[in-house]
Amino acid sequence: MQSRKCGNTTQSRAIAGRIVRAIPREALLLAVAAIYLLPLWWVTASSLRPAGSLYQYAIPISWRTFFPDELTLANFANIFAKLDFGQAMSNTFLVSAITVALGLVVNSMAGFALAKFDFPCKRLVFVIILVTFIAPFDAIVIPLHQVVSDLGLINTRAALILPAVGNGLAIFLFKQFFEGIPSELLESARTDGASWWRVFWQIVMPISLPAIATAAVMMFLFQWNSLFWPLIAAFSSRFRMVQVAVATQIAADQTHWANLFASAVMGSLPPIILFLLLQKRYLKGIAGMKGE
Template structure:
C-alpha cells in the first residue's frame, strides 16, 4: 500500500503526463508526418498510432518544399522583417521611454496618457485605414509596409518607461559630473543596465511579428515579400492536399522557434510575467 505522499505524487505525475501528451502529440505528429516520405503511407497511417512510427523515413518532403516553392526566400523575408522591426523598435521605443522618464517638459503628462490610451487599440482596429494609407503611399507588396508601421509600440514604450522611471538619479548625475551628455547617458548607462527589460521587449516583439498573418495577407501579393505565415497559402488551394509537404513546411517554420524558446525559457517565463499584471 502506498502512503499518502507517494499516492499524491503518483496522481500528480499521472495528470501531468496526460496533459503532456495532449500538449505534445500534435507537434510530434507534425514531425513524424513530415519525415514520412510516402504520401500513401501517410494517409494509410493517419488514424493510427503508426503515424508516429512510420515504416519509411526520409527527408523527401523537405526537399519537395524547397523544389516546389522558394522556401529560402520566404524564410529570409520573415527573418529580415522580424529582425529589422525588433532592432529599430528597441532603439525607437527605448529612446521615447527614456525621454519620458528622465525629462520634465510641458506636455509630458499628455504624451504619457496618450501612450497608455493607445495600448487599448488592437491592431485589427486600425488595419482597414492603414491598408488605405499604405496603398496611397505605394507601399503595397514591399518590406517597409511590414516593418515601419510596427516599429513604435505603446506597450513596449510603457514597459521600458516603467523601468527607466525607477532608475536611480545618482547614476546619471555621476555620469554628468564625468562630462557625459544625455545621449551618452542613454547609450552607455541606461541601455546596458536595462538589458533584461530590453530582452523582454525583444521577445514580445519577435512573437508578434513572427506570427503576424492578417496584415501580410492583405499587403503582399506574389512570393517576393511574403513571410512564411502567408506563403503557406500556396498549399491551401491544392487538392488533394500533400500533407507530407505541408507538415515539412510547418515543421521547418515551427521547430527552430520552439527550440529557441526552450533554450531561453527562463527569460520567456519572466517576460510573460512582466507582460501580465503585477
C-alpha cells in the first residue's frame, strides 16, 4: 500500500515535473504569438471592417478593437475593382518570379566558385561581393538609374529584373552553405570523370534545398517590396508594382484607411504563401530531430 502510493507519487511527480518544465516554454510561445499577432491581427481586422474612421474602435480598447462586429469584403472588392490592384499584383509576381529563377542560378554558381575553388584574387573578389550588398541601395539609386538609362533599359521590365538578379547577399549565403558540403563528395565524382558543371547541378544543388529555399524567399521579398526603384526605372502605368499601389493609399490630403489595410493584407499574401510552401519542403527533415 505504502510503496504503491509512493510509486504513484513519483510517477505523478515526474509528470508534474514535465509539466512544470514545459510551462516556461509554453509561456514563451504564447508571448511570441501575442507580440506578433497583435499588430497583424489589428491590420487584418481593420481591413475587414466597413470603411470608417481610424480610432473609432481603438479607444477605449475592447474586444471590438480586434473583432469587428460587422465583417465585409467590400474593401478588398474596392481595391481590385477601382484601383487596379490585380494588375499590380500580377506585374510584381511576374517580375519577382523571373528574378528568383535567374538569381538562383547565377548566385548559386558564384557561391559555389567561392566555396570550392582557389583562384588568384579570391579574397578581393569576396570583398567586392561584400561591397555589392553593403552599398546601400538608396545611395546608389541615382547613378544606377543613369547606368540603366545608358543601357537603354529605362521603362522596360528588364530594368526591374536585371539589377536585382546578381545579389551579393545570396552569393554570400550560398558560399557559407556550400562550404559545409564535404569536398570528398565532389572529388570522387570528379575522378569518375564528371565535369564541374555536372557536379554542381547533379550533386551540389540537390542536397542544397534549404539554402535554395531561403535564397528564393530572400530574393522574392526584395523584389516584392521594392517601391522607389520601380517609380523611376519602369514608370509606365502598365508596369505598376504592388508596393506602389499600396503606398498610394497614404496621402497628404486623405488616407483611405480601409483600402490601405486591405491592400496591405492582400499585398502580403504572396510572400507568405511562398514561405509556407518552402517551409513545408525544407523543414521536413527537422521533424525527426531530437532537440526539444
